[in-house]
Amino acid sequence: MRFGLFGTGPWAHMTHAPALAAHPGVEFVGVWGRNPDKAEALAGEYGVRAYPTVDGLIADVDAIAVALPPDVQAPIALAAARARKHLLLDKPVALTVAEADAIAAAVAEGRLASAVFFTRRFxxxxxxxxxxxxxxxxxxxxxxxxxxxxxxxxxxxxxxxxxxxxxxxxxxxxxxxxxxxxxxxxxxxxxxxxxxxxxxxxxxxxxxxxxxxxxxxxxxxxxxxxxxxxxxxxxxxxxxxxMRWEPVQAFTRMLDELLAAADGGPQPQLDVRFGAAVxxxxxxxxxxxxxxxxxxxxx
Structure with missing residues (x-):
């Protein structure tokens, strides 16, 4: 599954990017960030493309992973869901009920797989x-x-x-x-x-x-x-x-659940509907x- 990463901060560096790059079921396609220089740097670490626009990266992938503040994440997640892309989001999914519900509705309408990274829950x-x-x-x-x-x-x-x-x-x-x-x-x-x-x-x-x-x-x-x-x-x-836990391992398990759901398996318990309830x-x-x-x- 082709993935795009949105975000270039500590969490993207520590967890999202290394987990995406290492997973055998994932093709890590590219990175978008609010700071183009940081996006170029992170993309260069993994030999992928830095994208200048949100829409450009969404168009080139099957799924997105987001490591951004919730107010920035929400509109990107909604655009991706409406473009029929699977979602791996960070918590909280949004800062308003209206945005969270809109994302959940778009995922349901598109019959998409989704998961929210409640870290230790994985x-x-x-x-x-x-x-x-x-x-x-x-x-x-x-x-x-x-x-x-x-x-x-x-x-x-x-x-x-x-x-x-x-x-x-x-x-x-x-x-x-x-x-x-x-x-x-x-x-x-x-x-x-x-x-x-x-x-x-x-x-x-x-x-x-x-x-x-x-x-x-x-x-x-x-x-x-x-x-x-x-x-x-x-x-x-x-x-x-x-219990001891390691973020990259937890993120990898979330990836496993999303890939299985996209292939017709059960939806993750911690999907965007759960995220909207939170x-x-x-x-x-x-x-x-x-x-x-x-x-x-x-x-």
Missing amino acids: VPQLQEFLEQTRKTGGWVEARVHHVGSIYEEGNPFGASPWRRERGGLWDVGPHALALVLPVLGPVTEVTAMVGPRDMTHLLLRHASEAISTLTLSVDTPPAAARQEAVFAGKAGVVAVPA TAVLAAAEEAARTGRTVRLTA
């Missing part, structure tokens, strides 16, 4: 844990703390303008939701409050009547950093296990924090 051990937890059932509560700082020296994502503007809710919130939604089901009500240094607290009611609480930040004091998640219910209190919860949380009211969603 680690087999985590997939197995969440599936077993879902089957166990009887959960009444989940708690997720995804709290850290991207502004420590050496972090490649600290210079990202969209992360500075949107904070932990939109950056690490998708990862937290990707843990609780498969187990507790769709969200029906959202309450949120924002504290100092972008610390965002979400209280979510799910269609299963379970409640989840998410604590999110990308700008916390280093001593307060933590990543932990637990489910509680009839089976007791079960912690999501810590965007809906994040947008509701933003509204709830701004207005001080509970926002209701249709499950």
Whole structure:
């Protein structure tokens, strides 16, 4: 399958480009970026073409991979889906519900394969844990703390303008939701409050009547950093296990799922429909924090 890569930042260099170049089922065709010099440099590393226009790269491939801010990603993804190209997107898929829904609708209309890179969710051990937890059932509560700082020296994502503007809710919130939604089901009500240094607290009611609480930040004091998640219910209190993972391997597994889906296999669980559901919860949380009211969603 011929792939085009959109984006030239750290994530494209660290993950997307090496995974695309190494996969035996992929022909890495070219790169587009907002900075033409950076696009030329990244393309040159892999012996592919740097494209001057979005439409030109879309026209020459069967699928696209995107490593761009969500507000830049969304219109490119929609154009590609309307051109009947398969999609590998980053999270969140968009910053508005309307854009996320439009992408999902275009993918469904074109009967395309799609996947969204919720990183650790493509680690087999985590997939197995969440599936077993879902089957166990009887959960009444989940708690997720995804709290850290991207502004420590050496972090490649600290210079990202969209992360500075949107904070932990939109950056690490998708990862937290990707843990609780498969187990507790769709969200029906959202309450949120924002504290100092972008610390965002979400209280979510799910269609299963379970409640989840998410604590999110990308700008916390280093001593307060933590990543932990637990489910509680009839089976007791079960912690999501810590596990080592490597981004290129996770991206490669996502590629495997997309290629299989494009060949008639099942759609990835983490497709653009799931991505749109995550965007809906994040947008509701933003509204709830701004207005001080509970926002209701249709499950």
